[in-house]
Amino acid sequence: MTEPHPDVAPVRAFWEELGLPGLFDVHVHFLPPTIQRAVYAVFDAAGPKIGREWPIRYREEHAERVEILRAMGVRRFPTLPYAHKPGVAAFLNEWAAGFARDVPESLWSATFYPEDGAAAYVEELVAAGVEIFKIHLQVGEFHLDDPLLDGVWGVLEDAGTPVVVHAGSEPVGNAYTGSGSAERLLRRFPRLALVVAHMGAAECAEFLDLAEHHERVRLDTTMVFTDFVPAYPVELLPRVRDLGHKILLGSDFPTIPYSYAHQLESLARLDLGDDWLRAVCWDNGSALFGRGRTATPG
Known part of the structure; x- marks a missing residue:
């Protein structure tokens, strides 16, 4: 009998002690093998968009990583492909649909890029x-309010489909990161269901503002509050507590340099209460997505 992964037990202990049925993680990555290897290479080289040494803890093959998540009790998780240039989204979306067919607890995920035809394929998806x-x-090096995405945002606002957006300038900012294009976009499409990755770090206060003022804007906890990243501004924690109904657990599994449990421990040590933890780690994700898929990828 295969021994369980050593990281499984502390994760299960965390959610069992809270009386939860498991974890709902909205920020997990599974990518086509060729692209996954390319992403690993960028992290291994501490490339210019990484900016520091970043050892990856979970390098198992896809099937093994799915089993690790299942053993940990991560009941629902996405694949979150992201297009880095024109012409890539279609390939990623086809692959992600196949993954969703094979892994029923996964959230059927997709991506888009500012390119001709984006609104049409997003509408179809x-x-x-x-x-x-x-x-x-x-x-991807684009702004959220790129004119080529105008049709996309109209479709997504009407549908209410969540979009996880890495917009903050951590770990390395560039001309496209920050809260500016999100603020401009939400003035035009105020009911978009944006999930701001990494709590918007490093623009933490600015993205908290957006979540407080827009009904469908949420934040995910990915890597924030852990020992690996700059400290979250302590003066913002009362607002984080009050916004607990709009914060979702995220991990960035497998591309993290520490055990999965450390993300959970970092949330617990905020001392915002067990009800806050239950909401973030299960209730909010379950309310947003439900506990099971309503359509089968074609």
Whole structure:
């Protein structure tokens, strides 16, 4: 009998002590093998968009990583592909649909890029039942309010489909990161269901403002509060507590340099209460996405 991964037990102990049925993680990555290897290489080289040494803890093959998540009790998780240039989204979306067919507890994920035809393929994906999109401004080098995305945002606002957006300037900012394009976008499309990755770090206060003032804007906890990243501003924690109904657990598994449990421990040590932890680690994700998929990827 195969021994369980050593990181499993502390994760299970965390959610069992809270009386939860498991964890709902909205920020997990599974990518096509060729692209996954390329991403690992960028992290291994501490490339210019990484900016520091970043050892990756979970390098197992896809099937093994799925089993690790299952053993930990991560009941729902996405794949979050993200296009880094024109012409890539279609390939990523086809691959992610296949993953969603094979792994029923995964959130059917997709991506888009500012390119001709983006609104059409996003509309088709939404109609087919895609549950979540991911875009990465630092990697893709575009603004959220790029004119080529106007049609996309109209479709997504009407549908209410969540979009995980890496817009903050951590770990390395560039001309496309920060809260500026999100602020401009939400003035035009105020009911977009944006999930701001990494709590918007390093623009923490600015993205908290957006979540407080826009009904469908949420934040995910990915890597924030851990020992690996700059400290979250302590003066913002009362607002984080009050916004607990709009904060979602995120991990960035597998591309993290510490055990999965450390993300959970970092949330617990904020001392915002067990009800806050239950909401972040299960209730909010379950309320946003439900506990099971309503459509099968075609």
